Amino acid sequence: MVNQSRAGRLDVRKTYKLYINGEFPRSESGRSYVARDSEGEVLARVARASRKDLREAVRAARTAEEKWAAKSGYNRGQILYRIAEMMEDRGAVFAEQLGDGGLTPARARAEVSAAVDRMVWYAGWADKFSQIYGNLNPVAGPFFNISAPEPTGVVGIIAPETPALLGLVSRLAPVIVTGNTAVVVSSESQPLPAITFSEVLESSDVPPGVINILTGFPAELAPWLADHMDVNAVDLAGAVPEVGLRVRQGAVHNVKRLVGTDGYTDLQSPYLIAAFTETKTVWHPKGL
Amino acid sequence: MSRNLPATPALEWSYAPSREASEIVELERRYGLFINGKFRAPASKKYFPTINPANEDLLAEVAEANATDVGRAVKAARDAFEDGWGEMPGKERAKYLFRIARMVQERSRELAVLETLDGGKPIKESRDVDLPLVAAHFFYYAGWADKLEYAFPGLDPEPLGVAGQVIPWNFPLMMLAWKIAPALAAGNTVVLKPAETTPLSALTFAGLASEAGLPPGVINIVTGAGATGAALVEHNDVDKIAFTGSTSVGKQIATALAGSKKRLTLELGGKAAHVIFDDAPMDQAIEGVINGIFFNQGHVCCAGSRLFVQESIHDRFVEKLKRRLSTLRVGDPLDKNTDVGAINSAEQLARISELVEAGQQEGAEMYQPDCVLPRNGFWFRPTLFTGVSQSHRIAQEEIFGPVLSILSFRTPEEAVEKANNTPYGLSAGVWTSKGSRILWMADRLKAGVVWANTYNKFDPASPFGGYKESGFGREGGRHGLLPYLKGVG
Numbered sequence: 001m002v003n004q005s006r007a008g009r010l011d012v013r014k015t016y017k018l019y020i021n022g023e024f025p026r027s028e029s030g031r032s033y034v035a036r037d038s039e040g041e042v043l044a045r046v047a048r049a050s051r052k053d054l055r056e057a058v059r060a061a062r063t064a065e066e067k068w069a070a071k072s073g074y075n076r077g078q079i080l081y082r083i084a085e086m087m088e089d090r091g092a093v094f095a096e097q098l099g100d101g102g103l104t105p106a107r108a109r110a111e112v113s114a115a116v117d118r119m120v121w122y123a124g125w126a127d128k129f130s131q132i133y134g135n136l137n138p139v140a141g142p143f144f145n146i147s148a149p150e151p152t153g154v155v156g157i158i159a160p161e162t163p164a165l166l167g168l169v170s171r172l173a174p175v176i177v178t179g180n181t182a183v184v185v186s187s188e189s190q191p192l193p194a195i196t197f198s199e200v201l202e203s204s205d206v207p208p209g210v211i212n213i214l215t216g217f218p219a220e221l222a223p224w225l226a227d228h229m230d231v232n233a234v235d236l237a238g239a240v241p242e243v244g245l246r247v248r249q250g251a252v253h254n255v256k257r258l259v260g261t262d263g264y265t266d267l268q269s270p271y272l273i274a275a276f277t278e279t280k281t282v283w284h285p286k287g288l
Numbered sequence: 289m290s291r292n293l294p295a296t297p298a299l300e301w302s303y304a305p306s307r308e309a310s311e312i313v314e315l316e317r318r319y320g321l322f323i324n325g326k327f328r329a330p331a332s333k334k335y336f337p338t339i340n341p342a343n344e345d346l347l348a349e350v351a352e353a354n355a356t357d358v359g360r361a362v363k364a365a366r367d368a369f370e371d372g373w374g375e376m377p378g379k380e381r382a383k384y385l386f387r388i389a390r391m392v393q394e395r396s397r398e399l400a401v402l403e404t405l406d407g408g409k410p411i412k413e414s415r416d417v418d419l420p421l422v423a424a425h426f427f428y429y430a431g432w433a434d435k436l437e438y439a440f441p442g443l444d445p446e447p448l449g450v451a452g453q454v455i456p457w458n459f460p461l462m463m464l465a466w467k468i469a470p471a472l473a474a475g476n477t478v479v480l481k482p483a484e485t486t487p488l489s490a491l492t493f494a495g496l497a498s499e500a501g502l503p504p505g506v507i508n509i510v511t512g513a514g515a516t517g518a519a520l521v522e523h524n525d526v527d528k529i530a531f532t533g534s535t536s537v538g539k540q541i542a543t544a545l546a547g548s549k550k551r552l553t554l555e556l557g558g559k560a561a562h563v564i565f566d567d568a569p570m571d572q573a574i575e576g577v578i579n580g581i582f583f584n585q586g587h588v589c590c591a592g593s594r595l596f597v598q599e600s601i602h603d604r605f606v607e608k609l610k611r612r613l614s615t616l617r618v619g620d621p622l623d624k625n626t627d628v629g630a631i632n633s634a635e636q637l638a639r640i641s642e643l644v645e646a647g648q649q650e651g652a653e654m655y656q657p658d659c660v661l662p663r664n665g666f667w668f669r670p671t672l673f674t675g676v677s678q679s680h681r682i683a684q685e686e687i688f689g690p691v692l693s694i695l696s697f698r699t700p701e702e703a704v705e706k707a708n709n710t711p712y713g714l715s716a717g718v719w720t721s722k723g724s725r726i727l728w729m730a731d732r733l734k735a736g737v738v739w740a741n742t743y744n745k746f747d748p749a750s751p752f753g754g755y756k757e758s759g760f761g762r763e764g765g766r767h768g769l770l771p772y773l774k775g776v777g
Contacts, residue, residue: 073749074424077431081386117379124382124431127749131766132438144727270438286727288700 016046016191018053018215019198021060022208028052033216035191038102046191049216051224054183057212058228061154061181064209069151069179073127080123080177083204087116090200094165097192101164115169118268122173129178129273137281144284149277151179152257153232156225158218158247160238160265164190167265168197171235174272176210183231184213185222187238191215219243226250233257233276237265306624308411312398315488318349321357321511322494324364325504331356336513338487341408342621342630342665350487353510358479358519361508365450365477366525368505374447374475378434385430385472387500392423395496399489403461404621406488408630408666409584411622421746422465425764428748429469432769436474439766446774447475448551449527452520454541455490456533457483457632458587458688463532464490466763468507469748474772476528477506481520484513485633518544526550530771532589535686535712535757553761553771555589555753557686558714561707562592562743563697563729566601568719572741574608577692580717580743582616582628582670586690587636589758590715592743594683595694596703602696606674609694613670614657628690631666640668640689647673647682652693678709686712700725704732713755717743736762 016035017024026032029050035043049057068076087094091112098108134148155175160167164187175182186194198213214221218239226234226247234251236244237260244261251258259275318335320327332354338347353361373381392399396419403414436445451471455463460482471478482490487509494509510516514537521529521541528551531541535556545552562580564573580592597605621629631637648654652673661667668689676683676693683693697703707716716735718726726740736754739745746752751765761771770776 074427077427081427117383120383120386121379121434123386124433124435126431127428128431128435128766131749270435284727285724286731287724288728 014044016044016195016215018047018049019195019201019211019213020053020057021212022202024198027216028056037100043100043192046195046215049214049221053214054221054224055228057183057214058154058230060209060212061183062230064207065151065153065179065181068176068181068207068210071179073130076177076179077123077126079205080119080126080173083200083206084116084119084123086200086204087112087119087197090196091116093196094193097190097196098165100192101162101190111163111166115166118166118169119173121268122177122273125270125273126177129270129277132270133274133277133279142286144286145281147279147281149178149274150280152276152278153180154230155180155182155276156228156231156234157182157184158222158225158234158236158238158243159184159186159194161187161189163266165193165197167238168194170266170268171237171260172211175235175276178273178277180233180276181210182212183225184211185218185225186213186215188216188218222247223250226256227253229254231256233259235260237263305620307620308401308404308415308622308624310401310405310622313402313405315348319351319487319491319511321351321353321361322491322507322509323357323361324368324508325498327494330354331360336484338406338485340405340665341485341632342662344664347406348488350491350511353481353512353516353519355519358510358516358523361479361510362450362452362520362523362525364505364508365479368503369447369449369477371503371505373477373503373506374449376475378436378475381472381475382430382433384500384502385426385433385469388497388502389423389426389430391496391500392419392426396420396423399461399492401622402492403489404629407457407460407486408621408632410626410629412624412626413584418459418462421748422461425462425465425748426469429473429768432470432766433473433475436769436773439769440773440776443773443775445474448772448774449476450525451476451478451528451530451772452523452526453478453480453530454517454520454533455480455482457486458584458589460486461489461493464493466532466768467530470763470768471530471772472506474769476772479508479510479520479526481510481512481517484511487511521545528552528772530761531555538759551771553763554759555761555763556714556757556759557688557712558589558591558754558758559594559684559686559710559712560590560592560715560717560735561594561596561710561733562717563596563703563707563719564598564601564605565700565718565720565722565725566598567721569721569741570601570605570608573719574605574612576717576719576741576743577609578612578616581692582690583744585628585631585668587632587688588744590737590744591688592715592717593687593692594707594710595692596697596706597694598703599696599698606672606694609672610655610657613655613672616657616659616670618659618667618669619662628670631668631689634666636688637666637668640687640691643682643685643687644671644691647676647680647691647693650680650682652676652680652682678706684710700729704729708732708734711757714753714758715739
């Protein structure tokens with residue numbers, strides 16, 4: 001940790017906070033924890049989110065959902081693309097933080113590039129996924145019958161511990177691209193890329209509440225997420241087995257959709273988009 | 289407030305023009321051909337003028353490409369295809385197209401003004417319709433470039449190679465986007481010929497593509513008239529021809545390609561039926577009909593040029609339509625309140641005039657509102673014909689101008705019969721408050737696009753193209769990729 005530059009000037013340190021409803025609050029609990037680099041050196045203190053923070057985040061996500069889902073796919077696609085533009089812009093910061101997490105500079109840069117490209121890839125799906133997952137059904141009668149996917153609602157995401165940035169982007173982008181909103185529990189061991197990512201979101205035209213990012217302990221936060229009756233789905237690709245089991249048990253209460261049970265931390269797939277959608281079928285008679 | 293207002297002197301109301309500034313456009317005196325990433329003088333050594341149809345002022349001179357020039361452009365496209373574009377990972381191609389989309393958005397005001405200067409369309413249309421759709425089209429197809437394997441299950445998606453594309457003058461930049469975006473997304477390179485009366489936005493776009501860092505030769509622009517287009521169509525090293533324009537030229541192209549292996553898509557003329565049932569929301573239908581025929585001076589292949597009104601509301605509907613016609617503002621295309629701009633060329637004006645005369649001679653009744661037309665430039669008043677019968681030329685031939693032919697019908701079956709009584713089949717419109725009837729009509733109308741309780745709606749995600757002599761192949765949507773991929777011909 002650098003306290004003083006060569007010129008003898010004292011650095012201004014950043015306070016690492018939560019990202020809820022487009023704002024950067026500390027945890028209401030006043031708790032924080034120490035984030036360390038791969039060698040055990042202290043990097044920073046980051047906020048340790050509480051149950052109440054999580055509830056605030058869910059409320060923000062629910063409030064934002066209707067408008068986000070009502071945006072055109074083109075509009076959502078442009079906003080995701082804007083996230084990619086801003087990620088590219090903050091590439092050096094991400095690379096440094098991933099380096100602190102133990103990656104070589106080359107691998108860190110490669111992960112940043114992959115994460116940016118992944119966001120662009122999902123941006124392109126915003127106005128296309130329903131052309132793949134929707135269709136006209138040739139029913140035997142004088143009816144127009146069409147099925148199309150819609151977002152499922154508020155999605156909780158237990159982000160993978162590693163890759164700290166690519167894992168986060170890989171699990172988050174397919175959730176929000178269709179119009180879902182998200183509450184993310186970030187990597188516990190490497191929270192800094194997720195916090196930088198929230199700063200990217202802040203400057204990317206993402207409406208407040210669409211993405212909320214909590215730093216803290218997944219083992220503590222995940223059960224509350226699983227039990228919350230206003231969460232529609234949970235992605236547990238980043239959850240360790242005990243946490244995953246607890247989430248599955250909690251999810252039963254309001255029949256949450258569970259995704260990521262195979263544990264692919266950096267999968268890129270249009271089927272991941274489908275996993276967070278509901279298919280709606282509309283019947284309409286044809287006739288005079 | 290007192291009802292007895294003090295007497296005030298009669299106010300003089302006159303229209304205060306609200307003109308879009310055109311200084312944002314910087315024109316060159318003379319434009320070369322855009323080949324292999326650079327503007328170059330034509331081998332033909334010839335140039336032709338392009339004018340502003342609203343005042344006949346010279347805008348610039350543009351190179352006329354001959355067969356040698358076309359050959360150079362095709363070679364550049366072939367080299368670019370083989371030197372990497374065809375093999376480039378889709379996600380990299382996608383990023384070029386996303387960049388282009390963003391740059392079009394950045395320069396949309398300039399491009400909108402240029403489009404209006406060169407083509408005569410109202411600025412509110414080039415600003416609010418053409419340019420947003422151009423950017424959206426590139427953005428949409430950018431996203432397909434790295435997802436082709438999901439678009440068509442079981443097809444191993446491979447580009448064709450070099451696409452030769454010939455576009456019309458009614459939506460110059462939008463037609464360019466409809467052609468170039470899917471072609472590039474699928475991994476092809478292109479040689480595009482804009483219409484001779486509207487080459488400037490394509491040439492400006494070429495500069496923009498260079499700024500985006502697009503590899504040389506991926507896009508080549510050859511300007512010229514019919515002979516340039518013919519040279520491109522007939523070139524041996526072109527794998528695919530995509531043409532938008534008149535049915536007669538489309539048939540010539542199909543004839544020229546008859547003995548070759550080149551793939552072909554055609555987006556040709558139309559004579560769309562616009563059907564109004566007596567239960568339609570009338571005021572909305574009036575607006576739909578006005579937009580359907582007077583949008584872009586009626587220079588629209590899908591214009592709703594044959595209006596079928598159910599007999600029970602015919603007279604009332606026509607009366608309302610006439611009243612609405614008199615409020616259309618005809619004139620300076622750069623004025624932000626102009627509804628109907630200039631006719632694109634003297635040649636097109638002559639064709640419209642000839643058909644309108646034929647309409648009168650054949651016995652239809654013409655109505656035109658009083659409006660003052662500018663002295664210079666090419667203009668035609670918004671025109672209605674009533675008492676039109678199906679055999680009249682104005683009910684059969686594409687006028688491609690602000691001229692609406694009105695017919696009537698009694699039953700839905702009769703509406704379908706009459707609507708389909710045309711060699712064309714590009715689009716149709718239906719107005720009724722009954723959903724089941726919309727779908728019943730849509731099943732029976734032989735048209736590639738059916739608009740219900742709306743008209744002239746376009747979106748990059750939505751396929752567009754015609755039945756019958758309106759051409760074949762679709763542009764837009766997932767379907768718009770198919771004509772640029774191998775294995776489906």
